[in-house]
Amino acid sequence: MRSMLKGLIAVAMACTASSAWSATLDNVKKNGVLTCGTNSATAGFSLPDNEGKWTGFVVDYCRAVAAAVLGDAQKVKFIPLTPKDRFTALQSGEIDILAHNATWTSSRDMSLGILFAGTYFYDGQGFMVRKADNITSAKGLDGASICVTQGTTTELNLADYFRSQSLKYSTVGFADEEAVVKAFEEGRCDVLSADTSTLNASRLRMAKPDDSIVLPELISKEPLGPAVRQGDDQWFNVAKWTLYVMVAAEEFGVTSKNVDAMKSSDNPNIRRLLGVEGSIGKDIGLGDNWPVEVIKQVGNYGEVFDRNVGKDSPLKMERGLNALWNKGGIQYAPPIR
Amino acid sequence: MSDLTLSVQPRRSLSLHNKKVRGIFYQVLLAGSLLALALGIGIQTTSNMRARGIPLSFGFWNEAAGFDINQTLISYDTLSTYGQAFWVGVVNTLYVSLLAILLATLLGFVVGIARLSQNWIVAKVATSYVEVIRNIPLLLQLLFWYNAVLKPLPAPKSSIEIPGGIYLNNRGLIIPEIQLHPGAGLVDLAFAAAIFFCIVFCFYAKRAQRRTGRQLPVLLVSLATLIGFPLVIFLAAGEPVSFIRPQLHGFNFQGGHQLYPEFAALLIGLSVYTGSYIAEIVRGGVQAVAKGQTEAAYALGFSPGKTLRLVVVPQALRIIIPPLTSQYLNLTKNSSLAVFVGYPDLVQIFAGTVLNQTGAAVQVMAITLAVYLAISIVTSLAMNAFNRHFAIVER
Numbered sequence: 001m002r003s004m005l006k007g008l009i010a011v012a013m014a015c016t017a018s019s020a021w022s023a024t025l026d027n028v029k030k031n032g033v034l035t036c037g038t039n040s041a042t043a044g045f046s047l048p049d050n051e052g053k054w055t056g057f058v059v060d061y062c063r064a065v066a067a068a069v070l071g072d073a074q075k076v077k078f079i080p081l082t083p084k085d086r087f088t089a090l091q092s093g094e095i096d097i098l099a100h101n102a103t104w105t106s107s108r109d110m111s112l113g114i115l116f117a118g119t120y121f122y123d124g125q126g127f128m129v130r131k132a133d134n135i136t137s138a139k140g141l142d143g144a145s146i147c148v149t150q151g152t153t154t155e156l157n158l159a160d161y162f163r164s165q166s167l168k169y170s171t172v173g174f175a176d177e178e179a180v181v182k183a184f185e186e187g188r189c190d191v192l193s194a195d196t197s198t199l200n201a202s203r204l205r206m207a208k209p210d211d212s213i214v215l216p217e218l219i220s221k222e223p224l225g226p227a228v229r230q231g232d233d234q235w236f237n238v239a240k241w242t243l244y245v246m247v248a249a250e251e252f253g254v255t256s257k258n259v260d261a262m263k264s265s266d267n268p269n270i271r272r273l274l275g276v277e278g279s280i281g282k283d284i285g286l287g288d289n290w291p292v293e294v295i296k297q298v299g300n301y302g303e304v305f306d307r308n309v310g311k312d313s314p315l316k317m318e319r320g321l322n323a324l325w326n327k328g329g330i331q332y333a334p335p336i337r
Numbered sequence: 338m339s340d341l342t343l344s345v346q347p348r349r350s351l352s353l354h355n356k357k358v359r360g361i362f363y364q365v366l367l368a369g370s371l372l373a374l375a376l377g378i379g380i381q382t383t384s385n386m387r388a389r390g391i392p393l394s395f396g397f398w399n400e401a402a403g404f405d406i407n408q409t410l411i412s413y414d415t416l417s418t419y420g421q422a423f424w425v426g427v428v429n430t431l432y433v434s435l436l437a438i439l440l441a442t443l444l445g446f447v448v449g450i451a452r453l454s455q456n457w458i459v460a461k462v463a464t465s466y467v468e469v470i471r472n473i474p475l476l477l478q479l480l481f482w483y484n485a486v487l488k489p490l491p492a493p494k495s496s497i498e499i500p501g502g503i504y505l506n507n508r509g510l511i512i513p514e515i516q517l518h519p520g521a522g523l524v525d526l527a528f529a530a531a532i533f534f535c536i537v538f539c540f541y542a543k544r545a546q547r548r549t550g551r552q553l554p555v556l557l558v559s560l561a562t563l564i565g566f567p568l569v570i571f572l573a574a575g576e577p578v579s580f581i582r583p584q585l586h587g588f589n590f591q592g593g594h595q596l597y598p599e600f601a602a603l604l605i606g607l608s609v610y611t612g613s614y615i616a617e618i619v620r621g622g623v624q625a626v627a628k629g630q631t632e633a634a635y636a637l638g639f640s641p642g643k644t645l646r647l648v649v650v651p652q653a654l655r656i657i658i659p660p661l662t663s664q665y666l667n668l669t670k671n672s673s674l675a676v677f678v679g680y681p682d683l684v685q686i687f688a689g690t691v692l693n694q695t696g697a698a699v700q701v702m703a704i705t706l707a708v709y710l711a712i713s714i715v716t717s718l719a720m721n722a723f724n725r726h727f728a729i730v731e732r
Contacts, residue, residue, distance in 0.1 A: 084689055088698050091391050112696035113390030133588070144588040145508060150685070151693030155404040159415035170407040170589075172599065174679050175689060183679070186488045187507050188598070190588045230390040 024096055024228070024235035025069065025285055033075050036062035037095035040080035041178055043201040044309040044317075045101055054078045057308040058099040061120055061226060061243065064298040065097060068242045068290040073297035084151040084175045087112050090227060097239055098227040101198060103153045108227075117239035119225045122321035122330060124218030125157050126196040128203065131213055133190065138217040142167045147180045147189035149173070154194055157220040181205070184212075195222045200315055237284055244333040245291045248273055249300035251324055251333065256299040259292055273336050280336060301331065386699065397695040398423075404690055406681045408597055419691050426683035427708060433603055433682065434669040434712075440608035441668060442661075445615025450645070452620045463616065470613040476674055478610055483602035483678040490598075493589050502582035508589055510596040513580035520577035527570035528563070535559040599680040603672065611668045618660045622653035655727050662720035666713050673709075683708060 028034050038058050039046040046056040054076075063073035079095050083102070090098045091113050101123075102108075104116040127146075129135045138161075148154045150173040162169050172189055174180045181202045184192040192199065196214060203209045228239050249255070252270050254262045263274050272278040274295075275288035282288065298304060305322060306312045323329025353359050386393055398420045405415055409425045410432055451463035470478070488507055491497060496506040502513040535558075542553040571577070583593030626649050634644040675682035676689065683705060692701040 084693050087693070087696055091389060091696070091698070108696075111392050113386075113392075142587055143591065150689050155690065156694070159403055159405050163415055169405075171405050172407060172679050173681070173685070173690070175676055175685075179677075179679075182484075183488070186484075187492050188488055231388070 119223040123222040247333040426686035437607035441611035444612030448616035449619025479606040487598035622657035
């Protein structure tokens with residue numbers, strides 16, 4: 001009887017203990033590791049390399065947060081998630097931060113108990129077709145079978161687009177991105193639809209990448225960003241400002257190579273960014289040196305982009321909307337002061 | 338004796354030393370604790386969910402779903418609600434489960450009896466089917482049917498054409514659509530009349546056999562009437578039915594009915610897999626019927642076919658039905674593996690897309706569990722009723 005009571009008390013305590021959510025930052029510091037939910041396999045964004053080390057654009061964002069909080073970009077535990085499971089994993093506390101190819105939408109911010117902390121990649125939904133089909137525009141997709149990943153905004157955008165264009169189509173949905181790509185490759189569908197970044201990444205992993213082309217039309221806005229749980233403003237700030245620090249560093253020409261030298265720069269913007277002046281660390285609960293660690297260990301926004309998806313990567317994507325605001329894009333960091 | 342004990346020591350009747358009172362006390366205590374635990378978990382879950390801003394209500398039910406489903410048996414489009422999407426999922430799950438149960442039962446009975454065949458080849462083929470299929474995980478079999486058998490079929494442009502306007506390609510099997518013209522009702526009437534005639538003839542034949550001992554060719558006459566009479570009317574009415582042949586238009590065939598490869602893979606996979614278990618149940622049931630029964634039937638001059646049909650199978654059914662129920666339940670639950678071959682069943686639509694779009698994980702999972710529980714309980718009740726029907730026949 002006594003053991004049963006003990007059991008009851010233990011269960012009750014477990015339930016209440018897990019209801020304390022406010023201090024994600026303290027928990028991460030205490031555990032000494034950041035648990036980060038990422039895509040399971042999207043080339044350029046999140047993919048284990050041949051040594052089993054996670055690499056990619058969203059992976060580097062996680063590493064930047066780890067560098068900011070723990071001072072070590074390697075102290076990250078990656079949890080690969082399907083689009084279907086990603087928000088539940090964040091809600092339930094299985095992960096500290098979600099760095100997925102997840103689109104920031106109003107309903108996700110308002111009704112899922114999560115908050116998007118900015119946009120690390122401006123994307124749009126597109127279509128990939130087989131070259132042999134001689135399709136040049138999305139208007140020619142009447143009657144097509146389209147492969148999509150379940151539980152994404154892709155499914156909803158498709159329905160909107162085809163309804164507004166009065167075109168017929170049928171979808172074939174899978175929970176797993178790899179199954180979707182495989183179904184397209186094997187001819188089950190005529191069209192693969194996803195964010196163009198994902199389409200380009202998927203094409204690289206196909207057996208014959210040159211047999212497929214991405215159509216020029218974008219049918220939606222897809223701002224991809226990191227997400228955190230609601231009700232923890234401190235952690236929300238960490239997620240948001242880690243990204244802004246990387247963008248600001250690019251704007252002021254601070255790179256992983258020159259960051260130490262830049263500390264003695266005369267430019268007050270750079271001095272404040274690197275914590276030489278002002279209080280970038282104290283109010284957020286991190287040391288003043290955290291932006292330096294982020295830039296030194298991971299790099300500025302441009303470096304991360306070029307390395308993973310841009311000109312230095314096999315994907316060779318243009319900066320486009322993701323160029324800085326003063327270079328024709330819309331990546332913009334609020335002033336650091 | 339017990340009355341005496343009570344009257345001598347009335348005080349003890351309410352103490353914990355009384356076996357009966359002690360029993361009730363602990364039962365109540367256990368039930369109360371379990372209830373408190375369940376209630377505690379429920380309250381804690383809802384308060385945790387509220388604290389984390391996770392939606393708690395079922396308000397999403399009437400919101401527009403906004404996504405498409407490629408195979409629906411009830412009307413659904415992108416403007417339908419999440420509630421309608423749920424029903425599409427339920428119906429799709431029931432549809433594939435029912436068809437698979439039918440096919441698996443047929444297959445299982447044929448193979449189970451074939452295993453007992455005197456013919457060496459037939460028996461060995463049946464044995465190898467059972468041993469191979471039963472020992473491979475169902476998920477692998479589904480992926481095999483989908484990825485290795487159905488997806489490698491040719492693209493729509495080079496479809497395999499089957500005479501009669503039927504096309505087979507990697508988008509599925511496309512058959513002509515039947516279009517009815519005026520006069521088609523006459524054929525329906527003729528068919529109904531034929532069915533009525535067959536029933537009457539059946540009764541007549543039974544009575545005739547009882548009276549004279551002579552058997553009438555019931556099956557032959559029935560088949561001839563069922564096919565022949567409507568056919569005559571059909572021709573007389575000037576063939577009032579036409580077929581809309583599917584046409585290749587752009588990417589895919591337009592017109593006609595389409596059987597999707599995702600559905601086919603799931604149906605074949607479930608039927609073949611469960612069929613192997615049913616075959617073993619049937620073999621066991623048949624072998625459990627005493628050999629003397631067969632010998633007695635032969636001695637009375639029954640043919641081997643009639644012996645099986647009239648003597649062995651009715652007795653074997655009593656042994657077969659209870660384990661068969663478990664197989665039906667397993668099959669229905671296994672149909673949730675549809676997710677892996679892209680068939681829009683309840684789990685894929687509701688516990689997949691709807692859950693993700695609404696974020697109402699707890700509510701959606703609770704509903705999904707309740708649906709499977711309900712389906713299983715109804716199946717059990719039906720099979721138990723069927724079982725009782727056969728048990729009564731026992732003499």
